[in-house]
Every structure is written in C-alpha cells, then in structure tokens.
Amino acid sequence: MKKEDCFYLGKIVKKYSFKGELLAKLDTDEPNLYDNLDAIFIDLRGNLVPFFIESSQLHKSDLLRLKFEDVNDEADADALLKSDLYLPLELLPKLEGNKFYFHEVIGFTIKDKNFGDVGVITGINDSTAQSLFEIDRDGVEILIPMNDEFIVKVDRENKTIEVNTPEGLIDLYLEE
Structure with missing residues (x-):
C-alpha cells in the first residue's frame, strides 16, 4: 500500500496501559466513524505497515484507544509512539453536495x-x-x-x- 492510496487518519500520541494499548489523536471531525476498524496502516520509517486491531474504543472525544494484535507490552507500544496512522482512500466517507476532499x-x-x-x-x-x-x-x-x-x-x-x-x-x- 502506497501513501498516495491512503489518507492520514491521525497519530499515536501515548501509551494507555502496560498491556500495549495506545491512544491515537484522530484528524477528523467524526471520530466515531473509525471506532470499528479491523486494521490500520502505521508509517514506520517511511513504510506503511498493516497492523490488525484487536479492540478499539473512543476515549475522551477525539482520542481512539487501540489494542493491536502482537503488541502486548510497553516495549512493543514504545516502538509505535509518535507514528502516523493511515487508511486506504476507499474508506473515506463519501461527501455530498459542495463538500469534497x-x-x-x-x-x-x-x-x-x-x-x-x-x-x-x-x-x-x-x-x-x-x-x-x-x-x-x-x-x-x-x-x-x-x-x-x-x-x-x-x-x-x-x-x-x-x-x-x-x-x-x-x-x-x-x-x-
């Protein structure tokens, strides 16, 4: 997956628990649209790497609490801190009328x-x-x-x- 085929969703801003959970700040007016994702792309050193989501829930309005498969402790979570999150363009909600991307x-x-x-x-x-x-x-x-x-x-x-x-x-x- 190339960056051109994706849109920027947000950034991992901090760890949430000692079990590898992370909090991501979403760059969207409608964070609830992204509450039930199966997977997300994380920019690791310029490469988009897919991560599968075990669980996610909205946390304090614009933060998304994420638990990724195979990220089970603080060390794994530390490696993902400050990383940008991306999703494929086809997951963008369709806009109507005079609104456009x-x-x-x-x-x-x-x-x-x-x-x-x-x-x-x-x-x-x-x-x-x-x-x-x-x-x-x-x-x-x-x-x-x-x-x-x-x-x-x-x-x-x-x-x-x-x-x-x-x-x-x-x-x-x-x-x-």
Whole structure:
C-alpha cells in the first residue's frame, strides 16, 4: 500500500496501559466513524505497515484507544509512539453536495459564472491561511481561494466546480 492510496487518519500520541494499548489523536471531525476498524496502516520509517486491531474504543472525544494484535507490552507500544496512522482512500466517507476532499477534485475543471472556463485544478495549496485551488490555464497558474461563498456547485459527474469569484480576480493572472 502506497501513501498516495491512503489518507492520514491521525497519530499515536501515548501509551494507555502496560498491556500495549495506545491512544491515537484522530484528524477528523467524526471520530466515531473509525471506532470499528479491523486494521490500520502505521508509517514506520517511511513504510506503511498493516497492523490488525484487536479492540478499539473512543476515549475522551477525539482520542481512539487501540489494542493491536502482537503488541502486548510497553516495549512493543514504545516502538509505535509518535507514528502516523493511515487508511486506504476507499474508506473515506463519501461527501455530498459542495463538500469534497482535496484529492478528489484534482483534474476537475473550474468554471466561473462570469469568466467562463478558467482551467483544470492541478493541486490544492493548503499551506496558507486560506486553502487555494491551483488551476492551470494554458500554462498560466491561477489561484482561487477555496471559499464557501465562491463555490456555487460541485458536479462530480461532469468533473467541474462552478465558482463565482469577485470581478477581476481571474483577470489579475492573465494581464501581461
């Protein structure tokens, strides 16, 4: 399993018991979706290694208490501390309407209500305070903020996202 085929679920933050149980901080708004997992991938030195889950339960809202098969004492648990957890992309819950996962819209076409076809989404820049669509328009990069007020419609069937951006925003990138 490659990292590109997975999504980041969270990180093992501390040991819970002397029997090898661990607590993981989940990076999700809905931790209860991940309460009954059979297995999980743990990033060990850059390799995703599958671990089978003997038992798991939510612990204090956003922590998941995990007991892995073959992790039976503190030494085994210590080896997994601070490790990142991953799951295959197909386990992501399906989103409806104008909600989407960043990886899901790569390759979608952006259409602006006033401007028309803007270009194709090549990536999402989420390193800034406001996440941005990175759009390629014939070799010119256009950045559009991923603002709920701008996003009119996500059309998964036709792989398009309709936006309504402030007048002149797209033109800023196209003026010579």
